[in-house]
Structure formats: C-alpha cells, structure tokens
Amino acid sequence: MLEVKGLRAGYGAVEVLRGLDMAVSDGEIVAVLGANGVGKTTLNKVLSGVLPARQGEIRFGGMRLDGATPAAIVEAGLIHVPEGRRIFPNMNVRENLELGSYRRGRPRRAANLERVFETFPRLRERARQFAGTLSGGEQQMLAIGRGMMAEPRLLILDEPSLGLSPLLVEEMFTLIRRLNADGLPILLVEQNVVQSLEIATRGFILENGTFAMSGPAATLRDDPELRRIYLGL
Amino acid sequence: MSLLVAEGLSRRFGGLLAVDNASLTVPEGGLVGLIGPNGAGKTTLFSLLSGFLPPSAGRVTFAGTDVTAEVPHRRAALGMARTFQIVQPFAGLTVRENIAVGAYLRHAARSEATRLAEAVAAEVGLAPMLDAQASSLTVAGRKRLELARALATEPRLLLLDEVLAGLNPSEVRDIIPVIRAIRGRGVAILMIEHVMQAVMNLCDHVHVLAGGRMIAAGPPREVCADPMVVEAYLGHGAAARIAAGGTHA
Amino acid sequence: MKARDILPGLLVLALLALAPLVASNAALNFLLSSLIVALAAQGWNLLGGYAGQLSFGHAAFFGTGAYATAILQLRYGVNAWAGLAIGVALGALVGWMIGFLSFRARLRGSYFALVTLAFAEVLRILANAFDLTGGAAGLLIRMAPGAANLQFPSRATFLWLVLAIVAAVLLLTAWIAGGRMGARLVAVRENEDAARALGVDALRVKLGAIALSGGITAAAGCLYAQNFLYLDANIAYGTWISVEVLIACILGGSGTVLGPVIGALALHGAGEAAKIALNGIAGPVPGIDLMLFGALLILAVAFLPQGVMGGLRRAARGLAR
Numbered sequence: 026m027l028e029v030k031g032l033r034a035g036y037g038a039v040e041v042l043r044g045l046d047m048a049v050s051d052g053e054i055v056a057v058l059g060a061n062g063v064g065k066t067t068l069n070k071v072l073s074g075v076l077p078a079r080q081g082e083i084r085f086g087g088m089r090l091d092g093a094t095p096a097a098i099v100e101a102g103l104i105h106v107p108e109g110r111r112i113f114p115n116m117n118v119r120e121n122l123e124l125g126s127y128r129r130g131r132p133r134r135a136a137n138l139e140r141v142f143e144t145f146p147r148l149r150e151r152a153r154q155f156a157g158t159l160s161g162g163e164q165q166m167l168a169i170g171r172g173m174m175a176e177p178r179l180l181i182l183d184e185p186s187l188g189l190s191p192l193l194v195e196e197m198f199t200l201i202r203r204l205n206a207d208g209l210p211i212l213l214v215e216q217n218v219v220q221s222l223e224i225a226t227r228g229f230i231l232e233n234g235t236f237a238m239s240g241p242a243a244t245l246r247d248d249p250e251l252r253r254i255y256l257g258l
Numbered sequence: 259m260s261l262l263v264a265e266g267l268s269r270r271f272g273g274l275l276a277v278d279n280a281s282l283t284v285p286e287g288g289l290v291g292l293i294g295p296n297g298a299g300k301t302t303l304f305s306l307l308s309g310f311l312p313p314s315a316g317r318v319t320f321a322g323t324d325v326t327a328e329v330p331h332r333r334a335a336l337g338m339a340r341t342f343q344i345v346q347p348f349a350g351l352t353v354r355e356n357i358a359v360g361a362y363l364r365h366a367a368r369s370e371a372t373r374l375a376e377a378v379a380a381e382v383g384l385a386p387m388l389d390a391q392a393s394s395l396t397v398a399g400r401k402r403l404e405l406a407r408a409l410a411t412e413p414r415l416l417l418l419d420e421v422l423a424g425l426n427p428s429e430v431r432d433i434i435p436v437i438r439a440i441r442g443r444g445v446a447i448l449m450i451e452h453v454m455q456a457v458m459n460l461c462d463h464v465h466v467l468a469g470g471r472m473i474a475a476g477p478p479r480e481v482c483a484d485p486m487v488v489e490a491y492l493g494h495g496a497a498a499r500i501a502a503g504g505t506h507a
Numbered sequence: 508m509k510a511r512d513i514l515p516g517l518l519v520l521a522l523l524a525l526a527p528l529v530a531s532n533a534a535l536n537f538l539l540s541s542l543i544v545a546l547a548a549q550g551w552n553l554l555g556g557y558a559g560q561l562s563f564g565h566a567a568f569f570g571t572g573a574y575a576t577a578i579l580q581l582r583y584g585v586n587a588w589a590g591l592a593i594g595v596a597l598g599a600l601v602g603w604m605i606g607f608l609s610f611r612a613r614l615r616g617s618y619f620a621l622v623t624l625a626f627a628e629v630l631r632i633l634a635n636a637f638d639l640t641g642g643a644a645g646l647l648i649r650m651a652p653g654a655a656n657l658q659f660p661s662r663a664t665f666l667w668l669v670l671a672i673v674a675a676v677l678l679l680t681a682w683i684a685g686g687r688m689g690a691r692l693v694a695v696r697e698n699e700d701a702a703r704a705l706g707v708d709a710l711r712v713k714l715g716a717i718a719l720s721g722g723i724t725a726a727a728g729c730l731y732a733q734n735f736l737y738l739d740a741n742i743a744y745g746t747w748i749s750v751e752v753l754i755a756c757i758l759g760g761s762g763t764v765l766g767p768v769i770g771a772l773a774l775h776g777a778g779e780a781a782k783i784a785l786n787g788i789a790g791p792v793p794g795i796d797l798m799l800f801g802a803l804l805i806l807a808v809a810f811l812p813q814g815v816m817g818g819l820r821r822a823a824r825g826l827a828r
C-alpha cells in the first residue's frame with residue numbers, strides 16, 4: 026500500500042532522515058518507534074508532503090507521491106493525523122470534522138459524519154462545543170475523527186497517546202485496533218513502545234535517522250536490546 | 259510540618275465548576291503526586307495554588323502564611339515556583355540566560371545570577387548546553403530547562419506540571435534521579451503526572467482528582483489499587499501492569 | 508556589559524562626529540535630523556524591542572517633550588536646558604500613565620498597540636485645539652542663538668551634542684540589557700506568564716520600560732524643537748514619528764543596542780538617496796521616501812526579521828562555526 030525507499034530529508038544544513046526503507050501493506054498496523062528528536066515527525070511531514078524529500082521514493086497504491094503537494098497526497102487518501110491534535114480551537118466539533126472532508130470525501134460527508142459520531146459518541150454530545158474547550162482526550166478523538174472524514178486509504182497517526190491519562194491511552198489503542206479491524210491500514214508513530222507493539226503487526230525502530238531495528242512486532246517485543254534502551258529495563 | 263495546605267478550593271467558570279472543594283497538603287520536603295483524567299481540573303488547581311487564578315472559594319496556606327490572594331511573582335518570592343505544561347523557553351536567549359531569569363529573583367548582580375544558573379544547569383544535566391540557544395533544545399532538554407528555571411528561584415516548593423510529558427521511557431528513567439536529588443536537598447515537590455512509571459517510583463503520596471473533586475489520596479500502590487481510580491483514570495490494563503510490579507503503564 | 512556590545516556603536520558615533528570636517532551644511536542638517544529620529548527610536552526600542560510591547564503611538568512622548576520645552580520657554584521664560592530636563596520628565600510621566608492604564612487593563616499585543624495610537628491621536632487633536640499649544644498655528648520658539656539657549660547656529664556643535672546624547676543612551680541601553688532589568692524585560696517579552704512564575708513583577712517591569720522609553724523619546728522631541736524652532740500638532744504628535752521609529756527599529760534590529768541607530772540612519776539615508784536619484788531622473792517626487800520606507804519595512808520583515816544587527820549576528824555565528 027505504502028512503500029518508502031531510500032528516503033532522505035532534513036532542514037537546512039541538517040539531514041534528519043538518512044535513507045529509510047519501509048512498507049505498510051493492506052490491513053496492517055505498522056509501528057514506527059523511537060526517542061524524541063530522531064525524526065519521527067520529520068518522516069510524517071515528508072509523507073504528507075509538508076516537507077520535501079531530498080532523495081528517495083514514496084509510492085502509495087502504486088503511484089509516486091514524493092514531490093506531490095499536500096493537497097494531492099490527501100486526495101490520494103494518505104491521511105495524516107498530526108502530533109499534538111492540532112484541532113481548530115475556535116470552531117466547534119462539527120465544523121472541525123466537516124473540514125476533514127474539505128479535499129476528499131465531500132460527497133459522502135453526511136454519511137461519514139454519522140459514522141464518526143457513532144465511533145465517538147462523546148463527540149456527538151459535544152457537536153456544538155468549541156473544540157478548544159474539549160479535554161485532551163476528546164481533542165485527540167476529534168483529530169482522529171477529522172482524519173476519518175477524509176475516507177483514508179491509509180491513516181498515519183502521530184503520537185496519539187501523548188499527554189493522555191493511562192485509561193485514555195488504553196481506549197485510544199483499543200480504538201486504533203478497531204479501526205484497523207474494519208480494514209484500514211495504519212501507520213502508528215509513537216513513543217509508547219509497550220502498547221504500540223501489542224497492537225502492531227510489524228515495527229520499525231528509528232534511531233539517528235535510520236531504522237536500527239525492524240521486524241514482526243512479536244519479535245521486537247521480546248528483543249532484550251530494545252527492552253533495555255526503550256523501556257529502561 | 260505542612261509546607262503547602264490547600265483547603266476546600268473551588269473554582270467556577272460561569273456554569274462550570276472546574277475544581278470542586280479540593281484539599282491537599284504537601285509536607286516539608288515531601289514528594290506528592292496529583293493524578294487524574296484529562297479535564298479533571300489538575301492544571302486549574304495548579305493555577306489556583308500558584309496564584310494565576312483566584313479561587314471562587316477556599317484557602318491556600320504556604321509555610322504558615324495565607325497566600326490565597328497573592329499574585330504569582332510574590333509566591334515565587336515566598337518560595338513557591340511553578341513550571342508549565344506547554345514548555346516555552348525564552349526564545350533568543352541561551353540556556354544560561356534562560357535559567358538566569360530565575361536566579362535574578364534572589365540575586366541582583368549578574369555575576370551571582372550567572373553562577374547560580376550554571377550550578378543549577380549542572381544539577382539538571384544541562385551543563386554542556388549552557389551556551390546553546392534555548393530554542394535548539396530537544397523536548398527532553400526543554401523539560402530540564404523548565405525545571406532548571408524554576409529551581410534557580412531557590413524555591414522551597416516546586417509545582418511541576420507534567421514535566422515528563424512527551425519523554426520516552428528511557429528519558430523518563432534518566433530524569434527521575436534528577437527529581438529525586440532535588441527532593442533530596444530539601445525542596446518539596448508537587449507534580450501533576452500521567453507517566454505512572456514516575457509516579458510509582460517517586461511519590462510518597464498521591465492525590466487523585468476527577469471531575470474537579472478529590473476522589474482518592476494515599477500512598478501510590480494503595481491509590482492505584484482503588485477501584486474508583488481504576489475506573490476513572492487508570493483502566494484495567496494499566497492497573498494490572500502496575501500491580502504485577504512493572505512500572506510501565 | 509561587555510566592550511563588544513558597545514564598541515561598534517561608539518565607533519560609528521565617533522565616525523559621525525568627524526562628519527563636520529567633510530560634509531556640507533545641508534548634509535549635516537540631514538544627519539542631525541536622522542540622529543534625532545535615532546534617539547526617538549532608541550526610546551521605542553526599550554519598550555517595543557526589549558520589553559516586546561509594540562507601540563504605534565510614540566508620537567505621544569515625542570510631542571510631549573517638544574511642546575513642554577517650547578511652552579516653558581515661550582510662556583514661562585524657562586531656560587531651554589531646564590526645558591529639556593522637564594520635557595524628559597514629562598515624557599516619562601506620560602509614559603507611566605499610558606502604561607498604567609493599558610497594562611493594568613491587561614492589554615497586550617495588537618490591543619496595546621492600538622491604544623497607544625489612540626493616545627497619540629487624542630494628544631494631537633487636543634494640541635490642535637488649545638491656545639496653550641498654539642492651536643492650529645503652532646508655536647515658534649524665539650530665535651536666540653547661544654549655547655545657553657540650546658540653539659546652535661553651528662551645525663557641528665549641535666551635531667556633537669546630539670551624538671553625545673545618543674551615545675549616552677547607547678551606554679544606558681547596553682547597561683540595562685546586560686543586567687537584571689534587561690533579563691526581566693526579555694523574559695516578559697518572550698513569555699509573560701513564565702516570567703511571573705519565576706518571580707518577575709511583570710507590571711512593574713513594563714511600567715519601568717514605558718516610562719524610560721517615554722523619557723528618551725521626549726528628549727528627541729525637545730531636541731527637534733530646538734533644531735527647527737517651530738512645531739505644531741502634526742509635527743509634534745503626528746503619526747510620522749511613530750511610524751519612523753518603528754520602522755527604524757525593525758530595520759536595524761529591535762531589541763539590540765545599536766539597532767535603532769543603524770536603522771534610523773539607514774532609513775533616512777535610503778530616503779534621501781531615493782529622493783536625490785529620482786530628482787535627477789524625473790524631478791521631485793513627493794512622498795517617494797515614504798513609499799521607500801514602506802518597501803523597506805516589507806523587505807525587512809520578509810527577509811531580515813531580526814534587522815541588520817540580527818543579520819550581522821547570524822553571519823558572525825555562521826563564520827565562527
């Protein structure tokens with residue numbers, strides 16, 4: 026579904042991504058894990074077209090996407106739910122969701138809105154509330170709901186568990202599993218190693234701009250080196 | 259001896275009662291945690307304790323003095339320092355200059371303030387970054403900077419608002435000894451946290467705020483086993499992990 | 508305060524002090540009015556640059572200084588030097604009052620900027636209306652050349668006086684910037700809440716900044732009055748000076764010691780150059796310098812947001828690496 030080959034990118038004189046290779050197939054949850062500052066957000070920015078790649082290929086459903094504009098990437102169905110929610114605080118929940126289908130999925134907007142409200146009943150309750158007044162967990166749900174409005178063929182989730190209470194983190198991961206069970210491939214970029222590897226099919230560990238480790242999630246979970254570095258065990 | 263006493267604090271925003279009759283104490287040199295779901299009112303409670311918001315009802319006493327109506331900079335002078343959840347270093351200044359702003363509270367001379375800033379930087383592990391631009395720090399670095407700035411005011415009590423948010427487990431593991439050492443030299447700490455790894459490892463005592471009210475208080479293990487807390491905040495998966503002795507929620 | 512901070516500035520001023528040796532009277536006049544604007548900009552810089560409270564109404568202080576010294580000389584026979592001192596004090600007072608009203612009301616950012624503009628405009632309208640300030644006709648300071656009256660037919664002498672005052676404010680700015688007050692100004696600018704949590708009395712810091720700023724810009728107003736010996740409401744309280752000090756600081760580098768001076772000289776220099784060049788080609792084009800100011804502002808904000816001084820600093824850092 027999504028194929029990345031030899032990806033290089035950076036800011037000014039600093040190269041952050043130094044040649045990444047990875048793939049997400051239909052129906053998978055792929056976790057990209059790593060410490061702060063290793064390039065996880067840079068990777069997402071390149072995938073969604075906000076930051077240009079310096080070298081390498083990105084293929085989505087067979088189509089070349091590197092060099093495409095963010096609008097074209099959204100139209101193709103590669104949807105990015107950014108880190109830190111980034112909801113529009115002075116618009117209400119419904120307006121935020123409707124904006125999700127600005128580029129893609131507009132014809133079926135009403136039906137999609139209904140689907141999102143079914144998935145997130147709390148959002149239906151607060152449909153007319155200003156998004157800025159929602160709690161952190163509700164804002165995260167709103168951000169994901171907004172992403173869903175664009176009828177994604179692949180959903181990139183950037184640190185959805187950031188700043189959430191343990192209960193909400195659990196709910197979030199359950200939700201991610203459910204979305205995937207409905208057939209949506211998900212690229213999960215996270216710091217929460219334990220719970221990410223629990224739901225993922227495969228994982229990649231990003232370190233210093235390259236994938237230091239990769240493989241089936243179950244193997245990674247038991248890797249002693251990983252446990253030492255990332256779980257402090 | 260109780261350093262900080264909050265009695266029956268409430269704060270109303272129009273029709274919303276964000277904090278409802280909340281009370282807590284922090285003993286001299288204690289390390290107390292404040293946990294609870296998002297939107298429970300924890301940061302509002304912090305704003306009440308640190309003077310950024312006046313309470314609708316209740317009292318705050320610090321080192322025996324009633325500070326309920328005191329403005330933030332006066333509370334800092336009395337020895338209560340606070341960090342913010344969304345870290346904003348003073349852009350355009352170096353790490354050293356950032357920390358010096360805190361140091362200037364009790365030291366008017368530049369040389370003294372700078373010396374204190376350098377000492378505090380060493381304490382939190384930022385010594386190699388002293389001359390770097392604060393805006394070039396990573397998330398983990400910025401959290402340490404936030405901590406250092408508050409420490410430079412030589413407080414008796416530190417209010418830490420999610421100082422560990424956004425850090426991965428190894429970064430959390432690295433900063434825990436720093437916090438412990440700060441407490442070790444006599445500074446009391448009240449921390450809002452979601453990172454259970456830290457709460458279990460550090461706190462003597464934990465208060466749980468949900469829907470604006472205190473629903474539980476006690477030693478960490480006890481609180482994490484409380485069914486109300488599990489229901490409202492932890493979720494069964496995390497509670498099970500904690501009970502099994504692991505410290506990762 | 509390190510030598511590095513003030514040496515370049517003092518060097519530039521020293522060079523300018525040599526100007527009378529080579530420049531014509533017209534050129535010296537031009538330099539003089541540029542330096543008076545530079546002084547006014549130094550005032551703005553303390554409030555807008557260091558403290559981050561952008562003012563669109565510094566004319567309020569400029570005009571207060573100018574009118575104060577003019578009225579004191581004309582109506583009360585006060586000596587011009589005393590007039591200068593009182594003008595500065597009044598400028599500081601007006602600053603404090605505007606600050607008290609605005610900052611206590613928690614006005615920040617755009618709201619504060621607009622309120623300062625409003626104050627300046629109100630003063631302009633009042634000055635236009637009342638006899639005390641000469642109404643629409645304005646005030647003419649009696650020509651009485653002599654150092655005792657702060658009137659210098661010799662352009663060189665006046666130039667050196669103004670240079671000395673600019674230099675003094677330069678040193679004052681460097682001294683403030685290097686110490687506790689400077690650190691607190693910047694902290695309030697960058698993140699007022701974080702500063703308050705660290706024990707900074709933000710209100711007191713801002714009031715101090717606006718009072719000092721008002722006093723310095725008022726001094727520029729006084730010197731302007733002494734130079735041209737005529738003022739009316741539009742000269743004293745007109746938006747022209749508010750705009751020029753703002754652009755000068757942004758162009759030169761707001762929040763730096765030397766920025767306002769470099770900016771004012773560059774701004775006026777560019778304006779004059781444009782006038783001269785166009786005069787040769789198409790005859791006099793009124794307002795060409797204003798158009799140029801606008802263009803320079805846009806270019807500065809787009810490409811050199813930290814101004815000339817910021818650009819130089821970045822280049823120096825790049826070279827050091």
